[in-house]
Amino acid sequence: MIITQSVSIPEIDKRTGEIVRGYIDTLTKPPGSLGRLEELAIKLAEITGQRFPTVTPPGVIVFAADHGITVEGVSAFPQEVTSQMVRNFLNGGAAINAFSRQIGAKLSIVDIGVASNIDHTGLVIKKIRYGTGNFCNEDAMSYSEAEQALEVGYTQGEGIIKQGVKCLILGEMGIGNTTTSSAILAALSGKDVRHIVGQGTGIPMERVLHKQHVIEKALYERKPNANNPIDLLSKVGGLEVAGMAGAMLAAAQHRIPILVDGFICTIAALIAKAISGQVSEYMIIGHRSVEPGHELAINLLGKSPLIDLGLRLGEGSGAAVAFPILQSATIMLKEMATFTSAGVSN
Known part of the structure; x- marks a missing residue:
């Protein structure tokens, strides 16, 4: 498909x-x-x-993947933290686990491109490849792999909807993915990278400048086509970003509300919208992230967030915190x- x-x-x-x-x-x-x-x-x-309408039970899918761009020193954490955090998800110890329990959500963790193998019965393994390429020097993935990642996301979205969920929350784990998302947003919006790039997981300001330069170089070298979402993903994208976008398309096709999380998830929402403009009608922005590019991404979707708590964790955590507001509307x-x-x- x-x-x-x-x-x-x-x-x-x-x-x-x-x-x-x-x-x-x-x-x-x-x-x-x-x-x-x-x-x-x-x-x-x-x-x-x-x-x-009803929004319970909600479903949460967290897609995990690694990013070759981390070798450029764009993150505060080393790449192995991706797999370590996936194990934390599987052991129930992360923020998204706590908030999923709080709202009674069905939670699924999907390895769509982690750079190592994780042996755990609770993990859904749909690995496209072992992390993306360093898009400073090569495409992040092939065109075909980008399509495969979208299809994996779509299939996972359909699967959790068939379990009876009435609202879909997407999350991600991937060290380096704010760099990837910033590159996609810069290409989509045409805005200067300096107005988009933030501290991500908490890098100091001098490394923010380095991160900006890395993205500028990558966009110059890769020249992603802003009018082709698959080309964008293949040139500077992330496997988990594609997975979330595919799951959003599945939710909209089944008339399931999509509660969008923070910066990376909103970039996936823009990819989904570029594939099918109608999908954004099914989206509700859960929260405003402190990541500077998030405001621009929200505006491109034409949305307004439900809450602003200064969050920047990802994982779907902000959307899960905002979910009770949707419940209140239905009640x-x-x-x-x-x-x-x-x-x-x-």
Whole structure:
């Protein structure tokens, strides 16, 4: 299956959204007094086509992959931390594990391109290759590998949806992936790298300048085509970025809301949107990251984040923290009385 040719995403259901908008105005509260919760309820109705949508249980897929660009010294952590953190996920000790338990999420960890082998029964192994190439010197991956990574993501998204999840959260683990995501964003937006690149996992400012130079060199050498998302992924992309984008396409095809995490996940969302523009209608931005490029990426999607807590961890953690807000929007619809049913004067 070639995703770019086979995915057909339905239009959102504006009619059901209007019905829900009218119903919200009959609830026992002043019009508009629940603010963005009201708009969220309408958006969820449009996405699902249901007057009383549900978002539980949520599903979380964390895609893990390594990046050859780390040899350029762009990260505060060595590459082996990717596999070490995957083991932490599998042992239940990471932030996304804690937050997934908190919201009752089904959690799946997928090795789509870690540079080493991890032997654990809980790991879904769909490795395309052992990390990407150093895109300063060579393409990150082949065109075919980029397509394969999208298809793996799509298949994993479909699989967790078939388990009954009603909202999809995507996460990632990959040392070096803020560099990869910044390169994709610079190519997509045409903006100066200096306005995009941040400290990632916490590098000092002098290394931020080095990171900017690395990305500028890579974009000059690779010349990714901003109008071709597969070319972008193959030239300067990441396997986990492609995986998340593919899973987003699956969710939208099945009318499942996508709760988008931080910077790297939002770059995957832009890749998915470049493949099928309609997919962004199914996206809700969970939070605003402190990574400077995130604001630009959010604006390119035409969205507004639910929360801003100064987060920059990744893993899907910010989206999981924001998830109860979606629950509140659905509970408002299901459990609040109308003026008529409550015998309250309107």
